[in-house]
Amino acid sequence: MTKQIIITEVALRDGSHAVAHQYTAEQVTRVVRGLDAARVPYIEVSHGDGLGGSSLQYGLSGTNEMELIEAAVAACRNSKIAVLLLPGIGTVKELKEAAALGVKMARIGTHVTEADVSAQHIAKAKELGLETVGFLMMSHMAPVEKLVEQAKLMESYGADAVYMFDSAGALLPHQVKERVHALRQSLQVDIGFHGHNNLSLAMANTLAAIEEGAVRIDGSIRCLGAGAGNTQTEVLTAVLDQLGCQTGIDLYQIMDVAEEIVAPLLQVPQEITRDSLVLGYAGVYSSFQLHARRAAKQFGIDARDILIELGKRKVVGGQEDMIIDVAAELARSRAVVL
Numbered sequence: 498m499t500k501q502i503i504i505t506e507v508a509l510r511d512g513s514h515a516v517a518h519q520y521t522a523e524q525v526t527r528v529v530r531g532l533d534a535a536r537v538p539y540i541e542v543s544h545g546d547g548l549g550g551s552s553l554q555y556g557l558s559g560t561n562e563m564e565l566i567e568a569a570v571a572a573c574r575n576s577k578i579a580v581l582l583l584p585g586i587g588t589v590k591e592l593k594e595a596a597a598l599g600v601k602m603a604r605i606g607t608h609v610t611e612a613d614v615s616a617q618h619i620a621k622a623k624e625l626g627l628e629t630v631g632f633l634m635m636s637h638m639a640p641v642e643k644l645v646e647q648a649k650l651m652e653s654y655g656a657d658a659v660y661m662f663d664s665a666g667a668l669l670p671h672q673v674k675e676r677v678h679a680l681r682q683s684l685q686v687d688i689g690f691h692g693h694n695n696l697s698l699a700m701a702n703t704l705a706a707i708e709e710g711a712v713r714i715d716g717s718i719r720c721l722g723a724g725a726g727n728t729q730t731e732v733l734t735a736v737l738d739q740l741g742c743q744t745g746i747d748l749y750q751i752m753d754v755a756e757e758i759v760a761p762l763l764q765v766p767q768e769i770t771r772d773s774l775v776l777g778y779a780g781v782y783s784s785f786q787l788h789a790r791r792a793a794k795q796f797g798i799d800a801r802d803i804l805i806e807l808g809k810r811k812v813v814g815g816q817e818d819m820i821i822d823v824a825a826e827l828a829r830s831r832a833v834v835l
């Protein structure tokens with residue numbers, strides 16, 4: 498595999514879920530400086546749920562995300578700062594603000610069956626001169642044909658690349674291969690992949706995606722991300738180097754950022770816990786983990802039961818309020834049985 502792989506580092510966005518959206522501008526500056534020195538091409542910075550995500554529904558940010566973005570842009574010499582926007586959560590107003598701060602890439606995401614809601618935001622991002630990526634979340638929930646159909650919509654709206662997101666960390670390598678293969682057959686633009694490690698398959702799935710032609714990959718330093726986190730950037734850098742793929746990232750430098758700057762930020766290392774394992778097993782949005790844990794505590798029940806029930810109900814991003822409803826129902830039904 499002699500390929501050029503373009504990595505986007507997502508610890509300062511997806512990893513925001515893992516720290517309950519409490520990054521400070523000082524932390525962002527230190528991490529971005531390190532990533533920039535390691536020559537990571539893109540660094541995503543936003544609330545975990547994207548621009549405008551700070552709310553009671555999704556979790557309040559400790560620091561206004563525009564301040565974090567400004568700090569990130571100021572800390573870059575080489576890397577480009579990307580932002581996430583989920584239409585319905587973020588708006589064009591925030592996209593404009595981010596662009597004015599010097600952001601270079603917009604990543605517009607929708608649920609895997611709802612690409613049509615991204616048309617306006619993709620067009621606006623392009624108009625603002627941003628490199629624009631479309632991504633389809635919870636891609637395990639749609640059959641391959643549906644995924645391809647939705648990806649083609651994003652391409653038709655002007656996306657420069659389309660990613661499939663394994664948001665629940667539920668896909669197995671052969672399923673990733675099948676999906677990326679089909680996307681590669683049908684799209685002209687670059688294909689990307691974003692994995693979660695809930696079933697310990699983020700790296701295997703990433704390599705499966707690359708084998709089938711994905712050239713844009715999300716990584717997260719020290720795995721910092723929702724659920725069990727994402728494909729670990731520094732490990733991916735080493736593995737791709739062994740495979741003869743080029744990332745342009747300095748391996749020792751990225752290892753040092755992981756060890757010396759990111760690890761000390763973590764209260765506990767990012768690992769596969771029983772709750773994150775259930776996210777992958779039940780096919781539930783990784784960002785639901787912290788909400789489910791809180792609800793479990795509040796109602797005196799097991800977070801795994803909540804997550805399994807959410808999986809059965811096929812709950813998707815934006816339905817965070819259902820977590821409390823499900824927890825309350827489960828607690829009630831148990832009280833009746835007793």
Ligand SMILES: CC[C@H](O)CC(=O)C(=O)O
Binds near residue numbers: 664
């Ligand atoms: C809530 C947005 C979500 O975290 C986006 C993402 O990273 C994913 O779907 O995996």
Ligand SMILES: [Mn+2]
Binds near residue numbers: 511
């Ligand atoms: Mn994610």
